[in-house]
Amino acid sequence: MYIDKISLKNFRNYKDESIEFSKDLNIIYGQNAQGKTNIIEAVFLCASGRSHRTSKDAELVNIDGTGFSILLELKKAEGKKNIGIEYERGKKKIVKINEIPVKKIGNLMGNLLAVIFSPEDILIIKEGPSQRRRFIDITLCQLKPSYFYDLQQYNKILLQRNTLLKEIQNKRSLLDTLEVWDYKIAELSSRIMISRNEFIKRLCEISRRIHFKLTDGSETMEIKYSPSIDLHNLSDPLELTNEFVRQLNNVRASELRRCVTLIGPHR
Template identity: 40%
Template structure:
C-alpha cells in the first residue's frame, strides 16, 4: 500500500500543511527541530491512533491551539482508504475511516499499515524487556485489532488487581474478591500470550533469513518468546499454569502490592550463534539484529494482510554503515519509504525523484514541484 497525501492543521509546529507523496521514496531534509519527525509522527498516528513519542494527545496540538487535524489517503491493493483524526484539548479524539466515525482505537488499526524505524528502535535489543513487549504489541495490534483490545483490557484488570492487593494487605477481608480478578487476568493474559507466541514463531524464521543475508551467512539469529508464565500451545494448559503461578506468588504479591506474574513481564530472547545478545552482544550485533527484526516485520505484515506496510525511517540512515544502508535500500523496493535526514548525501543509492525531496525549515515544507 502507499500514501497518496497528508493534510495537517495545527499539528505540532505546523499551521497547515498539504503534501502529495510519491508511491516509492519520499525524503524530508532539514536541520534539527524543524518539523521532520512531526510529519512522520502524524503518519504514524493515522495508523496506530497514537504517537510513538507521547501518550498525551494534547502535546500533538499546536501550542495555544485547541484542535488539531490530521488526515491521509492511501491506495491499497483492492480499495482506497482515508483516515482522519481530530484532536481536541481535554477531549477524546474523533476518528473517521472513509468518512465514517469510529469510536474505538482498535478500529483504526488495520487501515494504514506502518513500520517505523528510528534510532530508538536500533536499541530494541539493548534496552529492557518493556521495549521488546512494545515491539510485539504494536506489531500484533496492527495485524489483529482484537489483540489491542485484549491488551488494553488486560492493563485495566492489572491496575484493578494491584489496587486490590494493596487493600488486602491492609485488610484480609478483601481476599474474597480476588478470584474474580484472577480469572479476568488469566483469561485475557492467556489470549495475549497465545498471540505473542504465534507472532514470534512467524517472525523468527523471517528475521533469521534476513540476518543471514546482512551478515553474509556469518550469524545465525534466533528469537524466542520468553514468556513469564511457562508457555503452552494449549490455552487450557496455559491458563492452569498461569493460575498456579498466581497462587504460588500470592503472599509476595500482597506484600508488594503488585502483580508479579503475567504477560506484562514477558520478554523476547535474542540469540546470535546461540549467545544471548541482550546481555552479551556487541553493539553492532544488537543493531543488526534490530534491523533484521524490523525488516522481518515488513514481510510479516505483507504475509498477514497481503499489503506491504509503509516504512518510516526517522533519522536512521546516518546511523547505519554504508553496507547496511545499501542492504536496507535494496531490500525495500516494494515498500513506500518516508525518510527523514539532516544530510541528503547518505541517500545517493536511492535515486529519489527530486520532486519528492522535501525541504523542511521552521514548519515550512518546500519541494521542486511547488
C-alpha cells in the same frame, strides 16, 4: 495500498499543509528541524492512533494552536478511504474513518499498516524488557486487532487486581474474590502470551535469514520469547490459562505482601 495525500493543521510545526505522495517510493528530505519526522509521525498516528515519540497528544499541537487535525487519504484495492484525527486541548481525541467517528481506537487498527524505524528504536536492544514489549505490542495491535482488545482489557483488569490486593490488607474478607480476578487475568494472559510467542517465532525466522546473508553464513541469530511464566510448549489457551492460575496460586503470599501482580504479560 498507498497514501495519496495527508493534510495537517496546527500539527507540530505545520500550521496548514497538504502533502501529496507517489504510489511508489517517497523520499522526504530537508534541513534539520524542518519537520521531516513530524510528517512520518502524523502518518504513524493515523495507523496506530498514537505517536511514536510521545504519549501526550497536547505535545503535538502547534505552539500557536489550541488543537490539531490530520486527514490522511488512502487508495486501496477496494477503493478510497480517509482517516481523520482531531484533537482539542482538554478534550478527548476524535478518530474518524471515512468521516465517521470510531467508538473504539481498536477499530482503527488494520486500516493503514505502518512500520516505523527511528533512532530511538535502538532502545529495543539497549534498554530493558519494557521497551521490547512495547515494540511487540505496537506491531501486533496493527496486525491483529483482537490483540489490541485483549491488551486493553488486560491492562484494565491488572489495575483492578492490584487495587484489590491493596484493599485486602485492610479487609481480609475480600480475599475470597481474588479467584475470580485470577481467572480473568489468566485467560487474557494466555491469549496475549500465545500471540507474542507466535510473533517472535515468525520474526526470528525472518531475522535469521537476513542475518545469515549479512554475515555470509558465519553467524546465526536467535530471538526467543521469555515470559514471566514458562510456556512449557503450551499452545492451547485453556491449558495455558490453567497453568497460569496455578502459578498465581504459587505466588499468592508474595503478591499479598507486595500488593502487586507478580506474573503476567506486563513482566
